[in-house]
Amino acid sequence: TQLLEQSPQFLSIQEGENLTVYCNSSSVFSSLQWYRQEPGEGPVLLVTVVTGGEVKKLKRLTFQFGDARKDSSLHITAAQPGDTGLYLCAGSTNAGGTSYGKLTFGQGTILTVHP
Amino acid sequence: DAGVIQSPRHEVTEMGQEVTLRCKPISGHNSLFWYRQTMMRGLELLIYFNNNVPIDDSGMPEDRFSAKMPNASFSTLKIQPSEPRDSAVYFCASSLAHGSTGELFFGEGSRLTVL
Numbered sequence: 001t002q003l004l005e006q007s008p009q010f011l012s013i014q015e016g017e018n019l020t021v022y023c024n025s026s027s028v029f030s031s032l033q034w035y036r037q038e039p040g041e042g043p044v045l046l047v048t049v050v051t052g053g054e055v056k057k058l059k060r061l062t063f064q065f066g067d068a069r070k071d072s073s074l075h076i077t078a079a080q081p082g083d084t085g086l087y088l089c090a091g092s093t094n095a096g097g098t099s100y101g102k103l104t105f106g107q108g109t110i111l112t113v114h115p
Numbered sequence: 116d117a118g119v120i121q122s123p124r125h126e127v128t129e130m131g132q133e134v135t136l137r138c139k140p141i142s143g144h145n146s147l148f149w150y151r152q153t154m155m156r157g158l159e160l161l162i163y164f165n166n167n168v169p170i171d172d173s174g175m176p177e178d179r180f181s182a183k184m185p186n187a188s189f190s191t192l193k194i195q196p197s198e199p200r201d202s203a204v205y206f207c208a209s210s211l212a213h214g215s216t217g218e219l220f221f222g223e224g225s226r227l228t229v230l
Contacts (some may be wrong), residue, residue, distance in 0.1 A: 033218070042119075042206050042221025043158075088158065090219075102171065103148075103219060105158040 003027070004091050004106035012112045013079055021074045021109045023089035030093055032065055032072045033103070037086040046074075079113045086110050117141070119222035121207050127228045133195040136225045139188055140209030148219065149182055149192050150206040158206070164190065197229045 004025045013019055023032070031050040035043035047056050049065035049072065056063045060083075062075040072089055090103040120139040128134055140147050148163040162172040164184045172182070179198070184190040194201055204224040210217040 035219075041223055042208070043219070044221070045218045048218065102160060102163070104160075105150075107157040 004089055004104055006087075006089055006106035006109050008109060009107065010110050010112075012114070015080055015113055015115050016078050017113075019076050019079055019111070021087055021089075021111075022071070023073065023106050024071045025091060026070065027091070027093070028069050029091035030069070031091070032069070033090045033092070034063055034072070034074055035088040035090060035105075037088060037108075043086075043088055076111075079111075081113045081115050084111055084113050119207055119209050119220055121205075121222035121225050123225055124223065125226045125228075127230065128197055129230050130198055131196040132229075133193065134197045134201075134227060134229075136192040136205050136207075136227070138190045138192070138207030138222060140190070140207070141220055142188065144209035144211055144220070145187070146210045146217070147184060147190050148208040148210070149190070150208065150221075151203045152206060152224070153203045161192070161205075194227075197227075199229045202227055202229050 004023055007022050011019055031048055033048045034046045036046055037043040047058055047063045049063055052067045052069045054065045060077045064073050076083055086108045088108045089106045092103050119141055122137045146165050149161040150158050151161055152158045159174055161174045162182045163170055167184045180194055182192045204226050206221050206224045208219040208221045210219050
């Protein structure tokens with residue numbers, strides 16, 4: 001069973017601060033996704049990273065996939081109250097060489113950005 | 116475009132009653148997933164289907180849980196008999212199964228409370 005550990009579990013910061021959320025595993029993933037979930041809604045995909053060492057930027061969000069494809073980080077610059085939510089990382093492996101993969105989700109990081 | 120549609124949004128029932136949750140995936144998506152989310156365990160994959168065929172049901176907790184996908188546009192998750200520990204938010208998600216990097220599109224979830 002592949003496990004994804006996210007840290008920190010909770011993060012409460014002031015508007016304008018920077019933050020980093022980490023996602024670690026002992027397993028290698030073929031790809032890793034980051035989702036954001038707001039209360040009462042389902043998770044929504046932010047980004048997918050597939051290559052070891054890959055860095056992707058989405059406005060103030062920067063995502064990095066570790067060289068060994070076992071870990072990832074999400075960095076938010078100048079956080080805003082609208083960034084508040086649950087951030088989930090999810091790793092995918094090719095299930096026995098088939099064309100679809102199972103996603104294993106981390107426990108999530110609850111981010112609160114205060115005005 | 117309509118997203119993944121789940122019903123009911125909220126269900127309150129008594130222990131021992133049968134519960135049926137419903138899902139309509141996005142048209143054209145050929146993979147469907149049922150997840151359960153709780154504070155303690157996060158998002159857990161219960162079962163997923165590809166082209167209406169159950170591929171992996173190893174996450175289904177016990178025989179009280181069953182899922183069907185009679186056609187490409189409808190799936191059900193049934194709990195019979197329900198127990199208080201089944202209380203959770205149940206999400207349905209669909210995706211295009213192109214490799215292992217497919218984005219999951221989640222519904223808004225069905226919040227189940229078993230008294």
